[in-house]
Amino acid sequence: MSTARRRITPAERRARLVRRHLLAPSFRTKTPEEIADALVALHATDPATVYLSFAARCAEPEVAALERALYQERTLARIRCMRRTVFILPHGLAPVAYAATARSLAAKQRTQTAHQLHAACGWDERRYAAVEAATLAALAQRGAAGAAELAADVPELREQIVTFPGKPYQSRQRLSAPVLGVLAAEGRIRRARPLGSWTSAQFRWAPADPLPHLPAGEAKTELARRYVAAFGPVTVEDLKWWTGWNLTDTRRALAATGAEQVALDEGTGYLLPEDTDDRGPAADVEPAAALLPGLDPTAMGWRHRDWYLDPEHKKALFDRNGNIGPTVWWHGRIIGAWAQRRDGRLTWEPLAARPDRTARAAVEAEIARLTTFLGPTRVTPCYRTPLERRLAG
Incomplete structure (x- = not known):
């Protein structure tokens, strides 16, 4: 006799989100490693996102703590993996994410780059291999270096090619970009400290x-x-969507986890067998506010978002490519957006009905906490969204 699937309501999902993604004061942690582990990976296309995601979930966030984990102790690893996107993961999980999502793509990238260099510069395989070897030797000698420094050591990296010839977005780039890009995609070099502050998108290798x-x-x-x-x-x-896999690989991997079916508003959902007990993480949690940055892993964690975001608000919060901007959360639901003005002041705006006094007070407390963390730092998201642009002035 068949057994009816357990139903999980949107309210229960939001309670799980708050607890597991550390979006309430009682769930905040002390270390960036705990936060990365809780979220699987921190979105790192925009360098500032990493620090702001950390600050939202840490009891006493300090920039130095995250820098220590990234660049000194290296307990966190920055790699390109899911959806060809840069993420920061626990060091032990990086090889898993690479093998699961990036290794096959890196092989394709190498082939494409080799063809590009042959067509544009006449490089054969031997020449390409020699330039890579020289680049790796220069990097080993320096320990860490920016692309310009490596180009000073390896003259071939200073050569330029035209990308996307004949297209409106045609441009010229140094060969350091594709050569270093392949080495990074294959995990042979890594991103070290940025060339500027923690908000900089230019990294040493x-x-x-x-x-x-x-x-x-x-x-x-x-x-x-x-x-x-x-x-x-x-x-x-x-x-x-989260992994970037095809449907066959997705279904195969999900089945191999032993995940069990549950009923959701969107249709069939899946939970791990040990995660179906009503007394588990879905228990009631206290109402809490959170200010999450653009591209935060929570906001970008699901393909179906209606249970935590009113569909009518997507146009204001997302850019044309599907990147979400800074968001204000209350009890597991997006209720508004925030931005930093040029003078450093943080401002926010609710998306629908005015929140009650308790919610407004909690949001203002988070604004004060984030203001303290940022200090004199100014942060502009890499991907601007309509509401964020307006709030920032």
């Missing part, structure tokens, strides 16, 4: 420790398990 070779199937199962544990319940579409 450094030699990387070799990544262990993990079987792709096992890695996909482990990455899917970690995602479902942190974001569940999720749909097949959620997992496919």
Whole structure:
């Protein structure tokens, strides 16, 4: 006799989100490693996102703590993986994410770059290999270096090619960009400290420790398990979107986790077997506010978002490419947006009905907390959204 699937309501999902994604004071942690582990990975396309995601979830956030984890102790790793996007992950999870999402893409990138260099510069495989070897030797000698410094050591990296010839977005770039891009995609070099402050998008490069070779199937199962544990319940579409896998690989990896079906408003969802007890993380949590940055992993964690975001508000919060801007959360739901003005002042605006006094007070307290963290630093999101632009003035 069949058993009816357990139903999980949007309210229960929001309570899970607050607890697991550390969006209430009682759940905040002390270290960036704990935060990265809770969220699987921190979105790092915009360097400031990493620090602001950390600040929102840490009891006493300090820039130095995150820099220490990234650049001194290296307990966190910055790699390009899911959806060809740069993320920061716990060091031990980086090889899993690479094998599950990036290794096959890196091979394609190498082939494409080799063809590009042959067509534009006449480089054959031997010449390409010699330039890579010289680049790695120069980097080993320097320890860490920016692209311009490496181009000073390896003359071939200073050569320029035209990208996207004949297109409206045609441009010229140094060969350092594609050569270093392939080495980074293959995990042979890593992003070290930025050339400027923690908001800078220009990084030095450094030699990387070799990544262990993990079987792709096992890695996909482990990455899917970690995602479902942190974001569940999720749909097949959620997992496919978050990883960038095709539908076949998504279904295969999800099945291998042993995830069990539950009923959601969107249709069939999945939870890990140990995560179906009503007494678990879905228990009631205290109402709490959070200020999350653009591209935060919580806001970008699901393909289906209606249970925490009113569909009518998507146009104001997202750019044309689907990147979300800074958001204000209350009890697991997006209720507004925030921005930093040129004078450093933080401002916010609710999206619908005016929040009650308790919610407004909690948001203002978070604004004060973030203001203290930022100090004199000015942050402009890499991807501007309509409401963020207006609030920033």
